[in-house]
Amino acid sequence: MTTSYPLRVTRKWLERAVVGGDIFRRPLCPFANKPWRDGKVKVHVFEGSCQEQLLLTVCRELNELFSADDAEVRTQSRPETTLVVSPQLFREDYRSMIHFSWRIMEFISSNDHLIDKVQVVNFHPAAVHSLYSQSALEDGSDFSIRSPLPTFHLLREEDVLAAVADSGYPSPELIPTRNAVALRSLGAAECQQRFLGLQEQDVEWSQ
Secondary structure (H helix, E strand, C coil): CCCHHHHHHHHHHHHHHHHCCCCCCCCCCCCCHHHHHCCCEEEEECCCCCHHHHHHHHHHHHHHHCCCCHHHHHHCCCCCEEEEECCCCCCCCHHHHHHHHHHHHHHHHCCCCCCCCEEEEEECCCCCCCCCCCCCCCCHHHHHHCCCCCEEEEEEHHHHHHHHHHHCCCCHHHHHHHHHHHHHHHCHHHHHHHHHHCCCCCHHHHC
């Protein structure tokens, strides 16, 4: 399997759902447009099936994010944010992905140059906000944290704060609530149909 499909479908999701609003009628992250437009969003596809190797890959990408100072990030093509996509691991098990993410947080907490400077956001095809909910009903708001493939989004805290400050976006703390309202107004079934529409047919991937 090549990385072509995972990379292609992830970029399509970013462009049409996260940065653009043509899938869910509003961009899920109004601050993502500038780094996306400036080519500062890195997508790294991890092709393996070993969790230890995945952890090493995520840790390496975290260190790379912090290997450049602010001036380098602004003036060179160094990423502001990185998405590590894992098409082989956790596809059928969101809880296992969450448990794995705790190991990423352990790595961060054991490295002084990363403590209080990193945000890690988990996306998954079956992600839910209420992990231990007993309800069998789909909630449209869950599509704000769903991606075509298991994905760890690594962000520098200072870049997030700067993007919020520079955007002038009103009440940014209400973005999750606004997304939830918009997605629930579409309905879970409609969200699912639109979400599946992002995932193009790929013969090699289906084998």
